[in-house]
Amino acid sequence: MTEAIExxxxxxxxxxxxxxxxxxxxxxEIESISHHEVNFxxxxxxxxxxIYADKDHxxxxxxxxxxxxxxxxxxxxxxxLVEDSDEEYMQTIVINVIEVNPLSIALQMFDNGIxxxxxxxxxxxxxxxxxxxxxxxxxxxxxxRKLLDLNGGAIQVVDTQYGGIGSLTIQKITLPTxxx
Numbered sequence: 001m002t003e004a005i006e007x008x009x010x011x012x013x014x015x016x017x018x019x020x021x022x023x024x025x026x027x028x029e030i031e032s033i034s035h036h037e038v039n040f041x042x043x044x045x046x047x048x049x050x051i052y053a054d055k056d057h058x059x060x061x062x063x064x065x066x067x068x069x070x071x072x073x074x075x076x077x078x079x080x081l082v083e084d085s086d087e088e089y090m091q092t093i094v095i096n097v098i099e100v101n102p103l104s105i106a107l108q109m110f111d112n113g114i115x116x117x118x119x120x121x122x123x124x125x126x127x128x129x130x131x132x133x134x135x136x137x138x139x140x141x142x143x144x145r146k147l148l149d150l151n152g153g154a155i156q157v158v159d160t161q162y163g164g165i166g167s168l169t170i171q172k173i174t175l176p177t178x179x180x
Contacts, residue, residue, distance in 0.1 A: 013057070013147075013150065014150075015053065015054035015057055015147075015150045015151045016054050016056075017052050017053050017054050017151065017176075018052070018053075018054075018055060019050050019051070019052050020050060020051065020055055021047075021049070021050050022046055022049050022050070022051050022058075022105075022175070023042065023046040023047045023049070025055065025058060025059060025062070026042055026046065026062060026095065027042070028059075029059060029062045029063050029066055030066060032063065033063070033066055033067055033070060037073075037074075037077070037091055038070050038073055038091040038092070038093060039090055039091060039092045039093070040066075040093050040094075040095075041092065041093070041094040041095070042094075042095050043094075043095060043096045043097050045096075045097040045100075046095065046097060046107075049097065049100065049105055049177070050177065051105060051175045051176060051177050052176050052177055052178055053151040053152070053153065053175060053176055054147075054150070054151055057147040057148075057150065057151055058147075058151070058175070060143070060144075060147060061144050061147050061148060061153075061155075061173075064140045064143070064144055065109060065144065065171070065173075066093065068140065069093045069109070069111035069113060069169070070091075070093070071113070072111055072113025072114050072115070072169060073091035073092070073093070073111055073112065073113040073114075074091070074113075075113060075114040076089065076091070076112065076113050076114045076167060077089055077091055079114065079163075090112075091112070091113075092110075092111065092112045093109070093110070093111045094108075094109070094110040094111075095107055095108070095109050095110075096108045096110070098172070100177070101177075102177070102178055103176060103177060103178045104152075104153075104174050104175060104176050104177055104178075105174070105175050105177050106172055106173070106174050107172070107173045107174075107175070108158070108170060108171070108172055108173075109170070109171045109172075109173060110168065110169070110170050111168065111169050112167070112168050113167065113168070113169060114162065114163060114167050115160045115161050115162035115163060115167035115168055115169055116157065116160040116162060116169055117162050118162075148173070148174075148175075151175070151176060152176040153173065153174050153175045153176060154172075154173075154174040155171060155172070155173050155174070156171065156172050157169065157170070157171050158170045158171060158172050
């Protein structure tokens with residue numbers, strides 16, 4: 001297992017950066033996971049933003065982030081159905097623009113899913129960790145971080161509350177906007 005993690009860390013998939021609009025890519029990834037129970041909300045500001053990165057790498061990053069966020073909202077939805085809550089739960093994933101400068105853009109990704117346990121938050125994007133069973137799970141975070149690193153981007157968990165009505169996860173994703 002440790003060997004697999006080290007191989008991912010050493011991964012040298014040279015990026016082939018191009019300038020492209022981020023908004024259509026995000027829409028395509030949302031469509032590809034086609035999950036009608038989840039309300040995706042993308043900031044209108046994203047429509048005018050171009051980034052400079054490997055498009056395939058960026059696609060993989062957001063595909064994984066969206067799938068994980070959907071899974072988190074599904075877990076919370078199951079919790080609400082079991083509890084027979086009087087409140088209606090709307091599974092929501094939001095992407096906002098929080099900073100734009102000549103070299104990068106910072107996005108905030110919010111989901112109102114089940115949240116992250118403290119031990120998962122600490123390990124996420126650094127080592128293998130998963131809330132799912134099986135040896136094939138738990139590498140997505142490491143791959144996301146590696147692909148972002150290769151393209152001059154970054155990711156971090158800004159806030160998370162685990163379980164209950166107020167559970168959520170907020171992440172900050174930084175992407176390059178100018179050529180290197």
